[in-house]
Amino acid sequence: MTIKCTNKVALIGTGFVGSSYAFALLNQGIAHELVLIDMNKDKADGDARDLSHGLAFASPMKIHAGDYSDCQDADLVVITAGANQKPGETRLDLVEKNIKIFKGIVDEVMASGFNGIFLVATNPVDILTYATWKFSGLPKERVIGSGTILDTARLRYLVGEHFDIDTRNIHAYIMGEHGDTEFPVWSHTTIGASHLSELIDMENEDIQNKLDEIFLNVRDAAYHIIERKGATYYGIAMGLARITRAIFNNENSILTVSSLLQGEYGQDDVYIGVPAIINREGVRKVVELPLNEKERQQFEHSSGTLKKVMENAFS
Incomplete structure (x- = not known):
C-alpha cells in the first residue's frame, strides 16, 4: 500500500538558490517530499541523487527529479528559476526577460491541476509575484513572494x-x-x-x-x-x-x-x-x-x- 506524502514541495529551478533551498529543506526536515524541476533535467536528477545520499543523516524525505505534471498534488510550488542579476544590474533590470519566462512556467504548473500555494523568489520578486498571481488566477493569499x-x-x-x-x-x-x-x-x-x-x-x-x-x-x-x-x-x-x-x-x-x-x-x-x-x-x-x-x-x-x-x- 502506498501512503500519500504530505507537505510536498515542487521546486522549479535548481540553480544556486534552488539547490541551496533544497539543501536547507533536507537539513531542517521541513518537507516530506521534494520534486526538482529544471530545464536541465540532468542537473535536477544529479541534485536529487546527491541530496538523497544525505538522507542517512537527516529526516525521512522523498527526493526526486520530475516535471510540471508533478505539481498537480504539490502543496507548495517554489519558483527560483529565471535570469540572474549580473554585476551592475538592478533587480528591476530583469523585469522583461523574467516575465516571459514566468508566463511559461506558471501556465505549465496550472495545466497540471495545481491548487496549492506559490512561493516566488526570482527577482524582481515583487513584480514576478504579481505576474504569478495574474497568470495563475489563484487567490492572492496563495501567491507569496520572498519580499524583504x-x-x-x-x-x-x-x-x-x-x-x-x-x-x-x-x-x-x-x-x-x-x-x-x-x-x-x-x-x-x-x-x-x-x-x-x-x-x-x-x-x-x-x-x-x-x-x-x-x-x-x-x-x-x-x-x-x-x-x-x-x-x-x-x-x-x-x-x-x-x-x-x-x-x-x-x-x-x-x-x-x-x-x-x-x-x-x-x-x-x-x-x-x-x-x-x-x-x-x-x-x-x-x-x-x-x-x-x-x-x-x-x-x-x-x-x-x-x-x-x-x-x-x-x-
Whole structure:
C-alpha cells in the first residue's frame, strides 16, 4: 500500500538558490517530499541523487527529479528559476526577460491541476509575484513572494552585531520593494523588550549616521556579494525555508513577505514587502504597522516605483 506524502514541495529551478533551498529543506526536515524541476533535467536528477545520499543523516524525505505534471498534488510550488542579476544590474533590470519566462512556467504548473500555494523568489520578486498571481488566477493569499524577508534578516544581523546582541533578539523590519527603494522601519525596532529609542538617542547626529550606515549595508548587501562571488543564495534559501516551515506548520508567524495590498497602507494592486501573518492557507493577513511620516513617504515612493515598472511590463 502506498501512503500519500504530505507537505510536498515542487521546486522549479535548481540553480544556486534552488539547490541551496533544497539543501536547507533536507537539513531542517521541513518537507516530506521534494520534486526538482529544471530545464536541465540532468542537473535536477544529479541534485536529487546527491541530496538523497544525505538522507542517512537527516529526516525521512522523498527526493526526486520530475516535471510540471508533478505539481498537480504539490502543496507548495517554489519558483527560483529565471535570469540572474549580473554585476551592475538592478533587480528591476530583469523585469522583461523574467516575465516571459514566468508566463511559461506558471501556465505549465496550472495545466497540471495545481491548487496549492506559490512561493516566488526570482527577482524582481515583487513584480514576478504579481505576474504569478495574474497568470495563475489563484487567490492572492496563495501567491507569496520572498519580499524583504532576507533584507529584514540582514538588518537584524547588523543591528545585533552593532549592539552585541543575539540576532534572534532583534525585532526589526525592512519594508517596500526588495530593491533600491526599500527602507528600515526604525519606529518599530526593538531589542528584546526595549524599543530602540529607549536605548539610544535617535536624534543624535552621530547615531543617526550609524543607523544610516547599517541600512545602506543592508540595502546594498546583494551588490557587495555579487561583486565578490557572482550571486547570493545561502541567505535567501534560508529565508525560503523559513516561509515554507511557517506554511507547513500552520505557524501564524509574522514574516516580511511580498503580499498583494488591497487598501492596506493606502496602496492598491501592488505586491510589496510588508509584515504578514503566514500559515497553512498562505497569507492570513497583512499586518499594518503605524508608520511615521518619513516611513509613510518612503513606502509611497517604493510602491510608486513598483507600479511604474508594472505599468510598462503589463501594458
